[in-house]
Amino acid sequence: MKQALLLLNMGGPNNIEEVELFLRNMFADKNILTMNPYMRKFIANIIISKRLEDVKENYRLLGGKSPLPELTDQLISKLKNYLDIPIYPAMRYVPPFADKALFQCQKDGVEELILFPMYPQYSTTTTLSSVEDIQQRCEAMGYAPRITLIDPYYDDYDYIAACCEKIMDTMKGKETKEYDLLLSAHGLPLSIIKAGDPYQNQVEGNASAIKTYLASKGVAFHEIKLVYQSKVGSSAWLEPNLVDVLRNPTHRKVL
Amino acid sequence: MKQALLLLNMGGPNNIEEVELFLRNMFADKNILTMNPYMRKFIANIIISKRLEDVKENYRLLGGKSPLPELTDQLISKLKNYLDIPIYPAMRYVPPFADKALFQCQKDGVEELILFPMYPQYSTTTTLSSVEDIQQRCEAMGYAPRITLIDPYYDDYDYIAACCEKIMDTMKGKETKEYDLLLSAHGLPLSIIKAGDPYQNQVEGNASAIKTYLASKGVAFHEIKLVYQSKVGSSAWLEPNLVDVLRNPTHRKVL
Numbered sequence A, B: 001m002k003q004a005l006l007l008l009n010m011g012g013p014n015n016i017e018e019v020e021l022f023l024r025n026m027f028a029d030k031n032i033l034t035m036n037p038y039m040r041k042f043i044a045n046i047i048i049s050k051r052l053e054d055v056k057e058n059y060r061l062l063g064g065k066s067p068l069p070e071l072t073d074q075l076i077s078k079l080k081n082y083l084d085i086p087i088y089p090a091m092r093y094v095p096p097f098a099d100k101a102l103f104q105c106q107k108d109g110v111e112e113l114i115l116f117p118m119y120p121q122y123s124t125t126t127t128l129s130s131v132e133d134i135q136q137r138c139e140a141m142g143y144a145p146r147i148t149l150i151d152p153y154y155d156d157y158d159y160i161a162a163c164c165e166k167i168m169d170t171m172k173g174k175e176t177k178e179y180d181l182l183l184s185a186h187g188l189p190l191s192i193i194k195a196g197d198p199y200q201n202q203v204e205g206n207a208s209a210i211k212t213y214l215a216s217k218g219v220a221f222h223e224i225k226l227v228y229q230s231k232v233g234s235s236a237w238l239e240p241n242l243v244d245v246l247r248n249p250t251h252r253k254v255l
Helices: A018-027 A037-061 A068-079 A098-107 A124-141 A157-170 A190-194 A199-216 A242-247 B018-027 B037-061 B068-079 B098-107 B124-141 B157-170 B190-194 B199-216 B242-247
Strands: A003-009 A087-091 A112-117 A146-149 A180-186 A223-229 B003-009 B087-091 B112-117 B146-149 B180-186 B223-229
Touching: A003 A068, A003 A098, A003 A124, A018 A037, A068 A087, A087 A098, A087 A124, A098 A124, A112 A124, A124 A146, A157 A199, A157 B199, A180 A199, A180 A242, A190 A199, A199 A223, A199 B157, A199 B199, A223 A242, B003 B068, B003 B098, B003 B124, B018 B037, B068 B087, B087 B098, B087 B124, B098 B124, B112 B124, B124 B146, B157 B199, B180 B199, B180 B242, B190 B199, B199 B223, B223 B242
Parallel strands: A003 A087, A003 A112, A112 A146, A180 A223, B003 B087, B003 B112, B112 B146, B180 B223
Antiparallel strands: none
16 A cells, blocks of 8 residues: 655744744634634634734744754654655644645555654644644545554653653753753643543653653652643643743752 | 651451441542532442442452451551651541541640552542541541641652562563553543543553653563553443453453
8 A cells, every 4th residue: 555654743934924824823723722713713813913923033032933844854854764655744834734745645646644743642732633634635635545643652662762861961960969850841721631632641641751761760850840831811721830830949950 | 746657548348347338438438429418328329239249249259358458567567667657557448547546646746647648649539538537537636737748659760660570570481572561540430530630640650650661671562551440330431441451352462
């Protein structure tokens, strides 16, 4: 069966002008703002008009664009050393959107799409949103390949090892016992978790795996703490919030 | 400050006659059956009349009693080698109840009670139930010690190492790659999880820590799967259920 691999992600603005497109598409996503379409549009407009300039400023500080597109291209180059099938990026909110890859796959007679979400944890707001996007685009194109979804890798040993090697590199020459290690995950509204999203479970699994790996290498921090970042709006989100923890540190040296 | 250590647990029947007391006290617990007292009593009577003889039969197969009281006594003997403070068991549903320890502590002028829940994961149905039991008994006795609660240890490295050594001992001489490892945790109704109980998160953390530890020792199973056991009644519980997984194994050798 002729196969192709699609790397799924939300995408990141390729330039400052794309920041608005990125936000508009994100807040038009029914998996992100889970309400009726009219209310969603209303709320989206409020959020975007309040945040657009701040978000642009953040991307200016990052060099005028997101690092994600380039990192994805590098990853694809590396994967090509191991796989003899076509590999495409498929982003959710900015180009390259999935349609480019899907048109090529349809043209080339690809019979099986292997979807690899770049998100370590499964969430309706990320993995499901991307998978539904692919399914809808395929349907609209009259293209019916077999679709295979790769499992979340939040506690895959090689992934955990790679993350921990980064942590250990950063701490080289420093006394880990004097530091708190904050593991900061993107937050989500509690309402989404209560509706059955497994994201929090898998984030906790990821944190426990990192703790265990570090301990197995004899690396001991003063404390290892899981926190959540990037809360938007006034509803209840996953806790503790990164900003609150940084405002009230119980300990002074934080990585 | 004069201290004492209390080991909290649900307790297990010391003989066949205590099985009914065990069930009656468990299903009288507002943290277990979270409904109004009249409904709780009604439901408790139904469950107990349906299950009492089966549960007694199970304890007969275990030798006419639960192994928990004896294991707790052994643990206390070992702890006494490390700690120079009084150590007491405090069980929730059968003797030794907390009152015995609390009367002794009050008499001896103990000013701080250190509560160590034997449950690796925090749950309202276990840890909170025991802590509230202690608080209420202290209040009724006019005893106001300082109370310190020890954190859950579901991803404590030494605990994970001890669990994994047991697994590795059991697999000695066997080819782990040919086996599925099922990690079976006690289930809970989804309604309790949705009300904010962190139990499932911590069970997932525990499972990811075990996976990571085993991988760090080069131990590879065919698959490691988290399952939930001991479902009661018809409401939705945590999944997958152990019994369903055993009925439909995707693989034949299971530990």
